[in-house]
Amino acid sequence: MSLFVKGIFLEQKKEPMLTRSTLVMRQEFEYFDCDFPDSAIDELSREQIIELARLAEIVDESDGKMLWEKLEKSPSGENVTLIVDAVDDEPYISSQMSVGIHQPEKLSLGTELCEKVLSPEKVYIAMYRHILDSNFGIPKKIGKYHVKKIGGLYPAESRVHRHLPKGKNSVIIGACAMLHLARAAEESRKMTTCFVTVAGDVVKNPRNVEVPIGTTAEKILELCGLTEEPEAIILGGSMTGRAIFEPENETVGPTTRGVIALSRSYGTYSYTCIGCGRCDHACPKALSVCMMRKFAENGKFDMLEKYDVDMCIGCGACSYVCPSRIDVSATLIKAKKQMELAKKEGNL
Amino acid sequence: MKERLMFQNAPHVRQSESVVTMMTDVIVALLPIYLIAFFYHGARSLVLGISGVLFCGLLSVLGAILLREKPAADLTPIITGLIIPLLLPADIPYYVLFSACAVAIFVVKIPFGGTGYNLFNPAAVGFASVAICWPELVFRYPATMQKIEVFGESTVKIAQSPAYSLSLGAIPDQNILDLLLGSAPGPMGATNILVVVACGIFLIVKKAINWIEPVSFILPYSVLCLLFPRIGGSPLEALCYELFSGALIFGAFFMLTEPVTSPKRDFGKLMAGVSSAIVVFLFRYFGKFEMGFASALILMNVFSPIFDSVCENVLHVLRHTDNISASIKAEIAAKKAAKTVSEPVVRPVKKTEEAEIAEVSEEIAEIEAIEVSEEVLEAENETTEETEKEEALAK
Ligand code: SF4
Ligand code: SF4
Numbered sequence: 001m002s003l004f005v006k007g008i009f010l011e012q013k014k015e016p017m018l019t020r021s022t023l024v025m026r027q028e029f030e031y032f033d034c035d036f037p038d039s040a041i042d043e044l045s046r047e048q049i050i051e052l053a054r055l056a057e058i059v060d061e062s063d064g065k066m067l068w069e070k071l072e073k074s075p076s077g078e079n080v081t082l083i084v085d086a087v088d089d090e091p092y093i094s095s096q097m098s099v100g101i102h103q104p105e106k107l108s109l110g111t112e113l114c115e116k117v118l119s120p121e122k123v124y125i126a127m128y129r130h131i132l133d134s135n136f137g138i139p140k141k142i143g144k145y146h147v148k149k150i151g152g153l154y155p156a157e158s159r160v161h162r163h164l165p166k167g168k169n170s171v172i173i174g175a176c177a178m179l180h181l182a183r184a185a186e187e188s189r190k191m192t193t194c195f196v197t198v199a200g201d202v203v204k205n206p207r208n209v210e211v212p213i214g215t216t217a218e219k220i221l222e223l224c225g226l227t228e229e230p231e232a233i234i235l236g237g238s239m240t241g242r243a244i245f246e247p248e249n250e251t252v253g254p255t256t257r258g259v260i261a262l263s264r265s266y267g268t269y270s271y272t273c274i275g276c277g278r279c280d281h282a283c284p285k286a287l288s289v290c291m292m293r294k295f296a297e298n299g300k301f302d303m304l305e306k307y308d309v310d311m312c313i314g315c316g317a318c319s320y321v322c323p324s325r326i327d328v329s330a331t332l333i334k335a336k337k338q339m340e341l342a343k344k345e346g347n348l
Numbered sequence: 349m350k351e352r353l354m355f356q357n358a359p360h361v362r363q364s365e366s367v368v369t370m371m372t373d374v375i376v377a378l379l380p381i382y383l384i385a386f387f388y389h390g391a392r393s394l395v396l397g398i399s400g401v402l403f404c405g406l407l408s409v410l411g412a413i414l415l416r417e418k419p420a421a422d423l424t425p426i427i428t429g430l431i432i433p434l435l436l437p438a439d440i441p442y443y444v445l446f447s448a449c450a451v452a453i454f455v456v457k458i459p460f461g462g463t464g465y466n467l468f469n470p471a472a473v474g475f476a477s478v479a480i481c482w483p484e485l486v487f488r489y490p491a492t493m494q495k496i497e498v499f500g501e502s503t504v505k506i507a508q509s510p511a512y513s514l515s516l517g518a519i520p521d522q523n524i525l526d527l528l529l530g531s532a533p534g535p536m537g538a539t540n541i542l543v544v545v546a547c548g549i550f551l552i553v554k555k556a557i558n559w560i561e562p563v564s565f566i567l568p569y570s571v572l573c574l575l576f577p578r579i580g581g582s583p584l585e586a587l588c589y590e591l592f593s594g595a596l597i598f599g600a601f602f603m604l605t606e607p608v609t610s611p612k613r614d615f616g617k618l619m620a621g622v623s624s625a626i627v628v629f630l631f632r633y634f635g636k637f638e639m640g641f642a643s644a645l646i647l648m649n650v651f652s653p654i655f656d657s658v659c660e661n662v663l664h665v666l667r668h669t670d671n672i673s674a675s676i677k678a679e680i681a682a683k684k685a686a687k688t689v690s691e692p693v694v695r696p697v698k699k700t701e702e703a704e705i706a707e708v709s710e711e712i713a714e715i716e717a718i719e720v721s722e723e724v725l726e727a728e729n730e731t732t733e734e735t736e737k738e739e740a741l742a743k
Binding site for chain 1: 352353354355356357358359360361362363365366367369370420462463464465607608609610611612613614656659660663664666667
């Protein structure tokens, strides 16, 4: 299978954001009270750490779940590998990596706490290696933890567990959640902020910012400045995020990874599919994308199912390579939703 | 800020290459071939090219108007209009060229829905149709380096083309260097092998075409020619004559690689290349028709959806076996862990593991059997080979 698995080469464009330190927006921090204020960090017990995560209301930014639930319900012990997710394989986005690079002490402290809860066999921090246009080295170690570089082409996030021996469980926790856990333990601080990358070709001062949850996209863009009017503002990653129209009403949440302002907008359909097959080759799941797009447009859901449309992870690699600029992945995702609806109504 | 915001679907960054750049590359690669034709045949070759382009463009605009669509800014008619004259002799009457263009656009392209939907290579069908209607004009090549009038009936010296000599089983009069440099009589654009290959390599480097198709066509064809030479003399000499006569190399780089009608995946392209090599060889070896390439290409276009579905079926099996084996391995590990905790007996666990693996492989074999039976008989061998390879790799 891995013979056929391909991805796409993306220019990462992470340079100014990663070398600059994180900008913190001025704000009031919130603190919580806990019953064990004086106990030293090294002496915290498993239950106390989970309690800390609960009191601080930490949300794991890699999947949007509450951290304490994750810590409580995840498997633990010998067979488990704890992976700290700082992969960031989409262009521009570097909010998780910057946490690892600029605040390594906090990250390693948070990881230590999680290690205590899960008592895993192995712990490593996963980062994306493929940053050709950056002379920024990724550290070999953060604290006492080994940094595993996830190489290769986009998408890399789905390959995080590939290095694991078969049959082992893994727990993936985002890097920002680790940082918030460390803050909760040290300062009893609630998680009221999130890390967002502000970038794009019309942003004057692209960098990673730490803003309160619920800040509007407009404010965040004002913070970094714009050189000209953007034609598209994107909330989320540049490959999977969504375009927004009302930046004064759209707010960032714990799982938002970036706010990107672009001057160039690619319109929709500009040409018919010429059947070049590049989408087929780009797909990391080795799906026959070109055929599936035709089925999706003609509403042939039974055929779509035969072509394994449910394996599609919506990474957008197929749309990226399409020389006709067809929104292949968007078509597929839409068809998948329609399929689910039809299934619910019992039409399929 | 709000007024200028536009809607766009994810992803928000796109590759800079587009259909327009790809097609421009192809057009740029065809221009040097016209220069060589100009050098050997004079201004008539250029006028033929220009009129082909204009006529094809005109026809596709007309077709769009007839279908009540807005004429799109489309470069494919230009490519078709550039390729067709290159397959014809330099003194071809204009009405033959126009008929070929008309067939290419009005019969092959527009009725099926325009660019991207044609079932056959338009240039190949256009050429094949005029070759059937006017064989005495299409296969009569003027000798090189003589002046051909730009308009009107030409009165030029006719020479025997190497492809024709080969079909008679005779060694051509020209030596191989002549063939390489293009001074041998033949189709206007296909004679200068060196320039054609250079242009093809340019296209491959620019990623406008895939290298697999030309290579997988030319290599098997050479092997076949070495094994079954049509003429006497050393096999290597015979091979060179076979490869360099007619529009073989030109077609391999410029017509076989047409994206719309060729298979999508690399493996499908490989199958298409190899099978068209075999078909072209058979056409040339047994047929009396001088140029089997266009007809073979049209025949292979029919098969490209089949090659695609073969690839999809193979991948379908692989995707599912990957999932099945991963989940079963996880199960085995979980069971192992559970057993080692409760009763530290090793042997039974091993046995169940082996049994499980046997079950899995049986399952895989079953799925494969079903898939293979679904496929078209012709492609059966290749599929099983492929899965076997994959299994071996997996092991
Ligand atoms: S979006 Fe889906 S179909 Fe497209 S490349 Fe990604 S996994 Fe493949
Ligand atoms: S990449 Fe675009 S043009 Fe090429 S086959 Fe896929 S959908 Fe068609």
